[in-house]
Amino acid sequence: MNPLHSVLLVAALLCVGTASAEQEVNVYSYRQPFLIRPLFDAFTKETGIKVNVVFAEEGLVERLKREGANSPADLIFTVDIGRLSDAVEADLVQPVQSPVLTANIPAQFRDPGNLWFGLTTRARIFAVSKERVAPGEATSYEALAEPQWKGRICTRSGKHVYSVALTAAMIAHHGEAEAEKWLTGLKNNLARRPQGNDRAQVKAVKEGQCDLALINSYYVGNMMADKEQAEWVAAVNIVFPNQDSTGTHVNISGMAMTRSAPNPENAKKLMEFLSGDLAQQIYAEQNYEYPVNPQVPWSGLLKSWGEFKVDSLPLAQIAQYRTAAIKLADKVGYDD
Amino acid sequence: MSESGQIGDGETALTSREVRAIVASRSNPQRRAFQRWYLDPWALGAILVALLVALPSGAVMLLAIFPSENIWGHLSATVLPGYIRTTLGLMLGVGLGTLFIGVSTAWLVTMCRFPGRRLFEWALLLPFAVPAYVIAYVYTDLLEYAGPMQGALRDLFGWNSAADYWFPEIRSLGGAISMMSLVMYPYVYLLARTAFLEQSPHLLDVSRMLGQGPWRSFFRLSLPIARPSIAVGVAVVLMETLNDFGTVDYFAVRTLTAGLYDVWLGMGNLGGAAQIACVMLLFVVVLITLERLGRRRQRHFQSGRRYQELPGYDLRGWRAGAATMSCLLPLVAGFVVPATVLTHYALNNLTTPWDAEFEIYARNSLLLSASAALLAVLIGIFLAYSRRLHKRAVLLAAVRLASLGYALPGAVLAIGVIIPFAAFDNRVDAWMREHFDVSTGLLLSGTVFAVIFAYVVRFLALSLGAIQASLSKVTSNMDMAARALGHGPASTLARVHLPLIRGGVLTAALVVFVDCMKELPATLILRPFNFDTLATYVFQFASDELLAECALAALLIVASGLIPVFLLSRTLSRTRRIVIEPD
Structure with a gap:
């Protein structure tokens, strides 16, 4: 067998080898x-x-x-x-x-x-201070724009995918003009410039910087599993918003x-x-x-929170309003 | 000092004109060939290599032509002015911060004697091994409202809430400037120190004889002569500042990069994001041009031969104390504190002890970084020397083009690498299918080669900068003398230049190596299946602000950055000793 043939044979074997690997x-x-x-x-x-x-x-x-x-x-x-x-x-x-x-x-x-x-x-829920927020005080996403929450809310960046999805849902439910009013109101109620991830917001509630944090539900369980963060999460109650209206996002x-x-x-x-x-x-x-x-x-933890009403908005709609939601965040200067 | 080109070579018997005449007479037979300069392998090769390296930046520029929607109306009406202000503020702050720390410490350890100098010589490089996002995380943990620092202060003074007292907000522009300055000043330190080491001791002798004190010698002589190197260091810092996303995102400081990510990932408009990337490239081009304009009338040469150890200033009393403190502060803040906190995390987090896979990650990191560093240095030498051989605008442009990759954020650069690689793979595959009915699939995309290529493209600016700065200080009389003695360009490079610029080459290799160890976004996007480096392993936890889970791996990145630091500092001080011996 000449060298060329053997090279070709090896190459062929390699090809077969990878194909039927x-x-x-x-x-x-x-x-x-x-x-x-x-x-x-x-x-x-x-x-x-x-x-x-x-x-x-x-x-x-x-x-x-x-x-x-x-x-x-x-x-x-x-x-x-x-x-x-x-x-x-x-x-x-x-x-x-x-x-x-x-x-x-x-x-x-x-x-x-x-x-x-x-x-x-995963649900976008409220983590509210056990000490400073009365039961029933926090009810809906819409209410976060009201003056009673002035200086009491912490969230992550308005342009993070989780925030954007919520804003997109608001646009889908109420139209862009209403959503802009809502986002402006929410921004004006922030206790501090948006920063950190969802865990950091719970930490801020524990430390008294704010009374309500907007977080994804699974962070609660994850934080409970962590020695240090378990203390943060012990300071908050979980609220599933919009149970009387559209359902939790x-x-x-x-x-x-x-x-x-x-x-x-x-x-x-x-x-x-x-x-x-x-x-x-x-x-x-x-x-x-x-x-x-x-x-x-x-899981046991989720069971302990009980069933809740889920927002039935099709996810495709949320995806569709994403760009509009980011632009709104820019427009109201949410992260400034 | 300007134009004459005679600093430090009192021994040179021939003037440049005489040498040039000799060279011309010797090489007369080949002269015609040399006039067709582009046929010279150095020139041709340099242009080809530069084009290859510029492929990703070119691909990004092409993307910018096709945005899915024009973003500028929206951006300029809303966030753009703020982004630009913040970006400029950040660059100014980090530029000044690194300039101050880097140059002052380099000058102190090179030219002065004070307690701890030997230690600081190499230890000042240590913060370089700490990734910026890691130091940002560590300090936020320490200094934020919920952190131990403010907690202790509240306990001590009986304050109850944030309203009772003032404390600097770490998650701010100022915080970002401090963090980045702390881990990036070693760029400036390294280049400034190399430049100070290369300066002829005669300079200081003359300065002393003329009765000048250390301050005047520094500002009037050493600093201006070291300026090309320092400028490279600061330019590198500014580019890195511009393309950083991890730190500014964590600190919620909204720079142009943040806008780029919003447009790309949030609005799904890659073309629009590429346009912002081009604006960032423009920033860099303007910056470099300004710097060059500032010193266009200066030329500094010096012979690489040194006849004695640098004289140095003996510091005593409070001066010595102040010098020690000036070097100790950046070292403690930039290295000791983060390393201690990481160690503390690692010890407290024994649920994730030694992962057997760490060895694989560490090996991957080391192999990738070492290969990229080697390639970047070889290409850097080749381009810098070609440019020296052919002082033509085309080559200058080629060299500049090759450095552009550094100004792009890593993730954007990765997209720029994927585009030409995948296009090449798919073309080859289609051709092979058509002619041989064999599918070759993806040859380059998704391989380690793509990752190494991205590293080289990204960090070539570093190696090129360091090597060019060193090379520019070798007087062209040396080239001419070597050529007059019958040595070709390659032999001259090997026997004359390389020994002289060894410090610069080593600096280049070290910087690229350590930066590759820390590189993240491009590695993530381009890597093969099931392939992790220490940095990607750390990132999957750090991205969720779970640094404690991966503190051990983060420590390993820092530790492996130490090896080249030791090697380099040893060689740097040895260069000094070797050249003292008479030849």
Whole structure:
């Protein structure tokens, strides 16, 4: 055999080798790996399919877009509806037809065309001071703009995805003009310039800088699990806003299959696994989020808070008003 | 000192004109070839390399042509004036802060004798190993309202709420300026120190003979001569300030970068974000041009041969005390405090003890950073020397172009890397499919190579700056003498220049290495599957303000930054000793 032939043979073997390599599925994730790794490990244990992950806080949708048909990514995981709709709008995802997914995930938390699926939900709730806020005093998002809250509210940046989603929901419910009035009122009631993440807002309530913090529900559980932060969270009561009106605003963490997925079968298996009992339970227990699968029991903490009315606004609408919401935050100088 | 080019080379027997004549006569046969300068491998290679390195910046500029919506109307009516004010304020503050700390400490440890000098020589570099977002986090924890500092003060004085007293707000422009100055002054310190070390001791002798004190010698002689190096250091600091997102975001200081992220991630308008990036590039170009205009009529040369140890000023009494304190303060604030707090976290957080995977992360970090540092230095030398060989506008432009990547925020640069790489991969794949029915898939995208390339593009400005600054101080008489003796450009570089600019080259390597260890946004976006470095590992926790969980890994980043610091300081002081010996 001449040298050229042997080189070609080796190359051919390598190609075959990679093509029929071990079963795997590739994930681009906006979620921190330490949150999803346990789920993937459970999946690998059950199916023998290996899960490969790249995590980044931004840029993965662009990477997927540029890599095009040759992209190795099968699935994309996000922590809010916004990124999912970015991927949909850029035509980077494909519909997944699966009776398992449609059975496990309520219609409100998946795309009508099956382009994306929610995995967990988190509520945007109030953490109010046990000492300085009377029961029943804090009731709705709308009321946060009223003068009685002057100098008493802490939030993170108005342009963080969680804040933006809430503002977008306000736009969807009340129109842009009303939403602007509301955001201006809320801004005027802030105790300090928006800063830090949701944990930092609870800390500020504990320290007496403000009386009410706007936070995502799962932070409460996470903070309880931390020696130091448990003290902060012990100083607050949890309030689910808008129970008498539109319901509490929720967002999802979700997933979608890429249009170019090289391992669609494995990807579908992973999606179905993640919507199933075991994974939903791990997910909810570990990060204190609400499982989207209604059959899966809540963790003890979530149960102790009780059932609540969820805002039934379609998530797609929230995604649609995102840009308008950011511009509003700029306009009222929310972060100044 | 200007124009004459004779500082420090009293021994040079021939004037430049004479040497030039000799060189011309020797190389006469090749002269015609040299006139077609672009055929020279140095010139051609430099232009090609510069173009390659400029690809990502070019891709970003292309993006800027196609925004999905014009953002400027909205931005200028709302937040833009504030962003620009804040950005300029931040740059001014950090520029002055690093200039002051960096130059004063460099001068003290190089030219003066006082207690602790030997230690400070290298220890002053330590804050460099601390990532800016880590120091920001540590100090916020210590100094915010809920932190131990204010808590202790409240207990001590019986204050009840924030209304009872005044305390500086750490999450503010001033806070951001302090934090960034503390971890970035080593850029200026390193370059200023290298420049001071390279200065001929004759300078100070002359100054002394003329009865000048240390202050006047510093302001009238040393500082102006070191200015090119110091300017590079400050320019680097300003670019890093401009492209930082982690620290300003954490401190809720709204700069242009914050606006860029809003437009990109919030409004989904990558083109609009690229336009803001171009405005930031413009900032940098203006900055560099201003600096160059400021010293366009100055030229400083000196021979690399030193005949004796730097004379130095012996400080006594309160002067010695003041010198020690001036060096101790930035060291304690920039390194000792954050390292202590991190150690404290690590010890208190024994739920996440030694992770076996740390070794893999550390190895990844080291390999990536070392390869990038090596490449950046090689390319830096090549470009700087080509530019020296061919003083043409095209080469000047090429060198400038190659430095642009540093002004872009890491995440934007990463997108700029993905675009040409993915385009190349997909073209090759399509061609192979068409002709051989074989799919090659993605060859470069999503590989370690893409990450290293991004590092080189991002940090080439650092190595190029340090190397150019050193090279500019070697008189061109040396080149001519070597050429007259029959050495070609490569041999001259290897035998004459490299030994002379060794300090600058090492500085370049160290700075790039440590910066790569800390680099985050580009690594995150470009890395292969299941690939973590120490920085990405730390980030997944730090991004959720859970630094305590990863304090150990953060300490490892700091610790691995120490290795090159030790190596460099040892070599730096050895350069000094070696050249003392008569040749």
